[in-house]
Amino acid sequence: MGRLFGTDGARGIANSELTCELAMNIGRAAAYVLTKHSEARPKVLIGKDTRVSSSMLELALASGLCSVGADVVLAGFIPTPAVAYLVANSGADSGVMISASHNPCEYNGIKLFDKDGYKLPDCLEEEIEAIVLDNAVELTMPVGGDVGNVFYRPDYIDKYINHIVSSIDVNLDGLKIAIDCANGCASTTAEKIFSRLGAKCHMIHDNPNGVNINEHCGSTHMEDLIDYVNANGMDLGLAFDGDSDRCLAVDECGKLIDGDKLIAVFAKEFKRSGRLNGDAAVLTVMSNIGFKHFARENGINVIETAVGDRYVLEEMLKNDYSIGGEQSGHIIFKDFATTGDGQLSGVQYAASMIKNKKTASQLASVMESFPQTMINVTADTDGKSKLKTDETIIKSIDNAAKILGEDGRILVRASGTEPLIRVMIEGKDIHLINKLAREVAAVITERASE
Numbered sequence: 528m529g530r531l532f533g534t535d536g537a538r539g540i541a542n543s544e545l546t547c548e549l550a551m552n553i554g555r556a557a558a559y560v561l562t563k564h565s566e567a568r569p570k571v572l573i574g575k576d577t578r579v580s581s582s583m584l585e586l587a588l589a590s591g592l593c594s595v596g597a598d599v600v601l602a603g604f605i606p607t608p609a610v611a612y613l614v615a616n617s618g619a620d621s622g623v624m625i626s627a628s629h630n631p632c633e634y635n636g637i638k639l640f641d642k643d644g645y646k647l648p649d650c651l652e653e654e655i656e657a658i659v660l661d662n663a664v665e666l667t668m669p670v671g672g673d674v675g676n677v678f679y680r681p682d683y684i685d686k687y688i689n690h691i692v693s694s695i696d697v698n699l700d701g702l703k704i705a706i707d708c709a710n711g712c713a714s715t716t717a718e719k720i721f722s723r724l725g726a727k728c729h730m731i732h733d734n735p736n737g738v739n740i741n742e743h744c745g746s747t748h749m750e751d752l753i754d755y756v757n758a759n760g761m762d763l764g765l766a767f768d769g770d771s772d773r774c775l776a777v778d779e780c781g782k783l784i785d786g787d788k789l790i791a792v793f794a795k796e797f798k799r800s801g802r803l804n805g806d807a808a809v810l811t812v813m814s815n816i817g818f819k820h821f822a823r824e825n826g827i828n829v830i831e832t833a834v835g836d837r838y839v840l841e842e843m844l845k846n847d848y849s850i851g852g853e854q855s856g857h858i859i860f861k862d863f864a865t866t867g868d869g870q871l872s873g874v875q876y877a878a879s880m881i882k883n884k885k886t887a888s889q890l891a892s893v894m895e896s897f898p899q900t901m902i903n904v905t906a907d908t909d910g911k912s913k914l915k916t917d918e919t920i921i922k923s924i925d926n927a928a929k930i931l932g933e934d935g936r937i938l939v940r941a942s943g944t945e946p947l948i949r950v951m952i953e954g955k956d957i958h959l960i961n962k963l964a965r966e967v968a969a970v971i972t973e974r975a976s977e
Contacts, residue, residue: 530660532652534835534943536638538627541580545635547587549659554591554623555666556658557639560651561621562597568675569597572619572683574610576626576712576770579737580635584625588637593675595666602683604735606712606771607638608868609687615644615865616686626712626770629747630945632738644865646837684715691720691870694863695878700725702877705761705777707752708733709745711769713870720870726877731755741768746775746856746869749783757781763880763887765873772836773856774869776876778887786856787815789872791894793850793858794827796879802849802862803827809842809851811835812938816953821894834940836867897935899953900960902968906948910975911941914948923970927952927963935960939967948975 531537537553539545554571562569571592575581581604589599597620602613607624614622622640630636639647639655647655657663704726708714714733721728731751732744744751746766756764756777764777776784790808797803807828810818814831822829830848832838836857843851843861852858857867864871879890913920927937935954942949950968952960 531656534837535628536624536636538630538634538636538944540633541578541584541635545584545637547583550584550587550637551591551594552659553637553655554588555595556655557621557623558592558595558597559658559664559666560654561639561641569620570600570618571597572600572602572610572614572617572622574602574605574607574613574622574624576607576624576740577604577710577714577735577737578627578632578635578740578769580632581625584635584637588623588625589677593677594668595675596669596673597675599675599677600683601677601679603679603681604712604715605684605687606716606868606870608772608864608866608871609684609712609716611640611644611866612687612690612864613683614640614642617683624770628770628944629709629741629745629768629773632740632742640865645840646866688716688719688723691716691868691874692723694860694871695724695874697878697881698725699877699881702726702880703729703760703762704877705729705731705752705755705759705764706733706873707731707745707764707766708771709741709767709769710735710739711741711745711767711771713767713771716771717767717870720874721877724874724877729755729759729761745769746773749775749777753777753781753783763877765876767869767873768856771869772867774858774872775856776873776887776891778891780888782888782891784887784891785896786852786854786858787818787896788891788894789856789876790850790852790858791818791821792879792890793860793875794822795825795893796882797849798825798827804847804849807846807848809839809848811839811853813951814854815896815899816936817894817896825893835943840866897953897955898957898960899951900957900964901949901951902964904948904950904968904971904975905946906941906971906975907946911948913975914939914941914971917974920971920974923967927967930959930963937963937967939971
C-alpha cells in the first residue's frame with residue numbers, strides 16, 4: 528500500500544485530510560501519468576457520489592486536470608461501476624470516481640480508472656504519488672487554447688442503465704423487490720433499472736441530502752431492509768452501499784444473503800450453463816469456510832486472494848475466471864463489468880430466481896455459512912504495523928488458532944481503507960469464537976495504543 532493510495536483509492540476526511548489542494552494535485556499528476564504517451568488532448572470522465580463534499584472535490588479535480596491540458600467530462604451523481612463502464616465505452620482516456628464508498632459522509636475518496644475501465648495497478652498509483660508528494664516530475668502548465676475544457680454529460684447515466692438492463696435475458700415481472708439505496712448513487716439508477724425489467728420496486732433510503740449517505744442504511748446497516756421485507760411480504764430485498772459497487776440481499780423470510788452466498792449462487796448458475804471458466808470462483812481470505820464446503824460438493828475450484836476487489840480482479844484477468852468477489856458484496860462479473868457492481872449483482876440474482884423458479888431463500892440454501900464474528904479495533908498506522916512485530920499480539924493470535932484447530936480459523940488484518948484492525952474468527956462453536964475474538968481484540972487494543 529502506498530503513502531497516498533490505499534486498497535481502494537485515496538481516502539480521508541474531506542477538507543481536512545483530503546483537501547481541495549490535494550485533489551487538484553492528484554488531478555494534475557493523474558492526467559500526466561495516464562496520458563503521457565498520448566499525442567491527442569486527453570479526456571477524463573469524472574463521476575461522484577452524493578456526499579456533500581463530492582462537488583467540492585469534483586471541481587478541484589477538474590481544475591487540476593484542465594490546468595495540464597486535459598478535457599473533463601462531468602457525469603454527475605453516478606455509481607462507481609458506471610464510471611468504469613462509461614470510461615471504456617465513451618472514448619475517455621481515464622476516469623475518476625469521487626467517493627468513500629460505504630464510509631460516513633465526512634469521508635471522501637478518489638478512485639482512478641484507466642481507459643479500459645480498470646482500477647489502476649499499484650505501479651501507476653505509485654508514479655502518481657511520486658509526482659504529488661515528491662514533485663518527481665515538473666508538470667507543464669499550458670496557456671491559451673491549450674487549457675482543458677469542461678463538458679457536462681448528465682445523460683451518460685442512461686447508457687449505464689441500458690447496459691445493466693441488457694445483462695439478463697428474462698423479465699422480472701411479478702417480483703416484489705425492496706431496494707435500499709443507502710442514500711447514495713443507486714438513488715439515481717436503481718428504480719429505473721428494476722422497474723424497466725418488470726419488478727415492482729419498493730424504495731427505501733433513496734433521498735440523499737448530502738449528509739445521510741450510508742447513515743444507518745445500505746449494505747453496512749441491513750436492519751431497515753430486513754424489517755421492510757418482513758413487514759411488507761417482499762420476494763427479495765437488495766441493499767447497496769454509497770457508490771453502489773456492493774450488494775447484499777435479504778430473502779423473503781428476512782434472512783441475510785451475504786456476498787459469499789451470492790457468489791455461490793452465481794458460480795453454480797454459471798457452471799450449469801457452461802460459463803464458469805476453469806470451474807472456478809475467486810474469493811478473498813475473508814470468505815466463509817462454508818464456501819469451500821459448497822465448492823467441493825459442486826465441483827468448483829476456490830481461488831483465494833488478499834482482501835480487496837482489485838486483487839480479486841487481477842486474479843480473474845490473469846486466468847480468465849468468470850466470477851469473483853468478497854463477502855462484503857463486491858462481486859465482479861468479468862463478462863459484464865471491470866469492477867464490482869451492486870446493481871448488476873442484484874439484477875443477476877433476481878434473474879436466477881426467475882430462471883430456476885425458486886425463492887430467494889431456496890437459491891441461497893446452496894451454501895451453509897459457518898458462524899463468524901468480527902471485532903474492529905481502532906488503530907493508527909503505527910498500531911497497524913505492530914501486527915507483524917509485537918510478540919504479545921502474535922502469540923495471542925497463534926494461541927487462538929491452536930484452540931480452533933481444523934474446525935475454524937482466525938484472520939487478523941489491518942483495513943486498507945479505515946483506521947481499523949479487523950479480528951475475524953469463524954468456527955462451529957459461536958460461543959467459543961466470540962470469546963476468542965474478544966480476547967485477541969483486547970490484546971491488540973492494549974498493545975496497538977502503546
